[in-house]
Amino acid sequence: MTISGDNSSNLIAIAKKTRQAALKLAVLSTEAKNQAIEAIAQALESAKEEILQANVADCQVAAKEGIAKPLYKRLQLDEHKLRDAIAGVRDVGKLPDPVGAVQIHRELDTGLILKRIACPLGVLGIIFEARPEAAIQIVSLAIKSGNGVILKGGKEAIRSCEAIVKAIKQGLSQTAVNPDAVQLLTTREETLELLKLDKYVDLIIPRGSNSFVRFVQENTRIPVLGHADGICHLCIDKAADIDKAIAITVDAKIQYPAACNAIETLLIHADIAPKILPKIAESLQAQNVELRGDERTRKILNNIPAATEEDWETEYSDLILSIKIVDSLEEAIAHINDYGSKHTDAIVTEDEEAAKTFLALVNAAGVYHNCSTRFADGFRYGFGAEVGISTQQMPPRGPVGLEGLVTYKYQVTGDGHIVANYTGADAKSFTHKNLI
Amino acid sequence: MTISGDNSSNLIAIAKKTRQAALKLAVLSTEAKNQAIEAIAQALESAKEEILQANVADCQVAAKEGIAKPLYKRLQLDEHKLRDAIAGVRDVGKLPDPVGAVQIHRELDTGLILKRIACPLGVLGIIFEARPEAAIQIVSLAIKSGNGVILKGGKEAIRSCEAIVKAIKQGLSQTAVNPDAVQLLTTREETLELLKLDKYVDLIIPRGSNSFVRFVQENTRIPVLGHADGICHLCIDKAADIDKAIAITVDAKIQYPAACNAIETLLIHADIAPKILPKIAESLQAQNVELRGDERTRKILNNIPAATEEDWETEYSDLILSIKIVDSLEEAIAHINDYGSKHTDAIVTEDEEAAKTFLALVNAAGVYHNCSTRFADGFRYGFGAEVGISTQQMPPRGPVGLEGLVTYKYQVTGDGHIVANYTGADAKSFTHKNLI
Numbered sequence: 001m002t003i004s005g006d007n008s009s010n011l012i013a014i015a016k017k018t019r020q021a022a023l024k025l026a027v028l029s030t031e032a033k034n035q036a037i038e039a040i041a042q043a044l045e046s047a048k049e050e051i052l053q054a055n056v057a058d059c060q061v062a063a064k065e066g067i068a069k070p071l072y073k074r075l076q077l078d079e080h081k082l083r084d085a086i087a088g089v090r091d092v093g094k095l096p097d098p099v100g101a102v103q104i105h106r107e108l109d110t111g112l113i114l115k116r117i118a119c120p121l122g123v124l125g126i127i128f129e130a131r132p133e134a135a136i137q138i139v140s141l142a143i144k145s146g147n148g149v150i151l152k153g154g155k156e157a158i159r160s161c162e163a164i165v166k167a168i169k170q171g172l173s174q175t176a177v178n179p180d181a182v183q184l185l186t187t188r189e190e191t192l193e194l195l196k197l198d199k200y201v202d203l204i205i206p207r208g209s210n211s212f213v214r215f216v217q218e219n220t221r222i223p224v225l226g227h228a229d230g231i232c233h234l235c236i237d238k239a240a241d242i243d244k245a246i247a248i249t250v251d252a253k254i255q256y257p258a259a260c261n262a263i264e265t266l267l268i269h270a271d272i273a274p275k276i277l278p279k280i281a282e283s284l285q286a287q288n289v290e291l292r293g294d295e296r297t298r299k300i301l302n303n304i305p306a307a308t309e310e311d312w313e314t315e316y317s318d319l320i321l322s323i324k325i326v327d328s329l330e331e332a333i334a335h336i337n338d339y340g341s342k343h344t345d346a347i348v349t350e351d352e353e354a355a356k357t358f359l360a361l362v363n364a365a366g367v368y369h370n371c372s373t374r375f376a377d378g379f380r381y382g383f384g385a386e387v388g389i390s391t392q393q394m395p396p397r398g399p400v401g402l403e404g405l406v407t408y409k410y411q412v413t414g415d416g417h418i419v420a421n422y423t424g425a426d427a428k429s430f431t432h433k434n435l436i
Numbered sequence: 437m438t439i440s441g442d443n444s445s446n447l448i449a450i451a452k453k454t455r456q457a458a459l460k461l462a463v464l465s466t467e468a469k470n471q472a473i474e475a476i477a478q479a480l481e482s483a484k485e486e487i488l489q490a491n492v493a494d495c496q497v498a499a500k501e502g503i504a505k506p507l508y509k510r511l512q513l514d515e516h517k518l519r520d521a522i523a524g525v526r527d528v529g530k531l532p533d534p535v536g537a538v539q540i541h542r543e544l545d546t547g548l549i550l551k552r553i554a555c556p557l558g559v560l561g562i563i564f565e566a567r568p569e570a571a572i573q574i575v576s577l578a579i580k581s582g583n584g585v586i587l588k589g590g591k592e593a594i595r596s597c598e599a600i601v602k603a604i605k606q607g608l609s610q611t612a613v614n615p616d617a618v619q620l621l622t623t624r625e626e627t628l629e630l631l632k633l634d635k636y637v638d639l640i641i642p643r644g645s646n647s648f649v650r651f652v653q654e655n656t657r658i659p660v661l662g663h664a665d666g667i668c669h670l671c672i673d674k675a676a677d678i679d680k681a682i683a684i685t686v687d688a689k690i691q692y693p694a695a696c697n698a699i700e701t702l703l704i705h706a707d708i709a710p711k712i713l714p715k716i717a718e719s720l721q722a723q724n725v726e727l728r729g730d731e732r733t734r735k736i737l738n739n740i741p742a743a744t745e746e747d748w749e750t751e752y753s754d755l756i757l758s759i760k761i762v763d764s765l766e767e768a769i770a771h772i773n774d775y776g777s778k779h780t781d782a783i784v785t786e787d788e789e790a791a792k793t794f795l796a797l798v799n800a801a802g803v804y805h806n807c808s809t810r811f812a813d814g815f816r817y818g819f820g821a822e823v824g825i826s827t828q829q830m831p832p833r834g835p836v837g838l839e840g841l842v843t844y845k846y847q848v849t850g851d852g853h854i855v856a857n858y859t860g861a862d863a864k865s866f867t868h869k870n871l872i
Binding site for chain 2: 203241243248252256360367369381422432
């Protein structure tokens, strides 16, 4: 890794400072961390006017520059949104502390004790677009999990982010947490530099469009928590209950079409398709959903365009649904494992064996039976917070709560124990006695 | 990712076949998997002569080509090594099944149930050098954890590996496990192609030299389980017990100097150095350990060469030890966090506070107090098997047993549940009641 120029050395200095502060933060008590989180909430309340004014300024510039409307809406931070974000900070304070949990406690031999203990990752790098209040949530989650955090907000939100981070640092200055644990980067060049800091940053969390997340994944050696695509499927088995099938299809498509856990493709068993497809189409079209179908679908539904190979691998994030008729459960599973993004896929069926097969053989973070894919969410799972949704195969997978921001270390304590005594002819044996 | 040419399409076909077989293997019962493992053990016993002859042929070619002596020793597979390897297969059969464990079981609302269940990763790619019996162990671990496995052995071991895999496949052909779940690649080009198959291979485990592991890490987007460097430190605090300090230093350096958990650098507190360094030097030099020291160390020990910046970042894997005198515990910790490889670092001290600080602030997979770093090992930790030792920050970290070969998925089962009912004015609440 070669880093050169002022920017990089500057950023390395910032990263080292964050790491240093994080090292101290890592060993704070739950109480001290919660006090810091409450201090952040209070400081944000005190700086409310300043933050809202900064946001107004951001919005004015953005409007002048002709920012797209959905982006503008996400940029806007009104009193209501800010109040919710501050309430969110206090909610994080109430979450259980993920640090310090003893996962393994084992006697290896008399006086030689192994413990596996949850500990913070170190420094998080958070890159987000638009929504300035994202900084508020992620900072409180970072403090709670004992991690330092380097934030990089979108350039359109720069004034808002600066006001927010200024308040947060001011709040922290009264607490056991060194304000250096929270840093804000402001230039675009710094994003690329941040992705190179694998020596100082332990996890990157990108929040933004699919293409943005993919760019981050492809340009860093630091582990990335997130997902590029959310290509979720709903499979209507031949033994599906028709009312459930219709309700779940509509919910999974239209309840929030831009969400990553909304469905993009509907797979219907050929035996039930003639009976159920017209009804589903009617319900969806009443909600302005555009349907695209394979050849057999188009023989049942008239006047819908053909779904091409490209449709099967597209996340529309919109009121569009592709439909394919399959001859067997196996064909449906194979289609999902081929085209899916390992996010969340569901089956509707009254046949318990078919459900069991689907849940076992579909390779995805979430496999659902008779319910909407839209439940795939950290809050709905009861995690209290969601750091991101991961579609990678290795853990953490699926909706990730605070536990995704910690790792563990093995502590071994002895009394002069050496390995030589456990090898060779007179080797001592290990006792391997679990103490929890 | 662009793959072209006959080799790649051939390899993709192999990978797809492995994946298909792995899908079936993933859902087998513990009993069926254990039967397959026993069948492997028996088939290897039956093919003993064939395997040993193949190895003799490999060794003859290697000797003719002037292979390095340590490599030759690792290549050699005698009756004793083979018997041990087969016993190891049966040991894997006795390990608890890592698949199917229910990690979370929670009611989200009446009739809407969330389960997080351990499941296989899918397909493992194992790249190893020399030691042909490594294939035997890793195949049995893969089967036990429900994963398919693509093996790539060193070219010097090609005949041995072919004989071993032939026997394994023949053994599996009598069982519920499709022999396609185990594949052997034989050409060097295939290694590079294998690293590109992120769509078909879920985890790469490289076994070989540091530079080889680093090459693999830098040339694949597939997660890699392993470590390049093992730069472990021993820190002798001012409150160290002298006898423990000497015994642990000697054990951690000489008990098996080529191991990744042997120490490379000794850090000694200035207050105790004049008293303890001459004794430690005497014990180490009696075992032919070459010492290199910083300036202050060389004032106490005469006639040892200077340790340079390069020494602090070198894994000698040999009877060489670099020594540095530090003025404080903090300086020792900072040195370790700067130069260490996050593998295993130990402190010798009778001061509980110093030990606590060291264990908390050193950032490594293993942090030890008053015992040898050589205990860092999956078998010694009581995992029953070791898949590898990981020095990454995210889990799995440190010595990794069978649990490193599984992931999890979230299963949600409902009865027509949709998200629309849990939002808006009349939103239902989640119950979030843990069932385990």
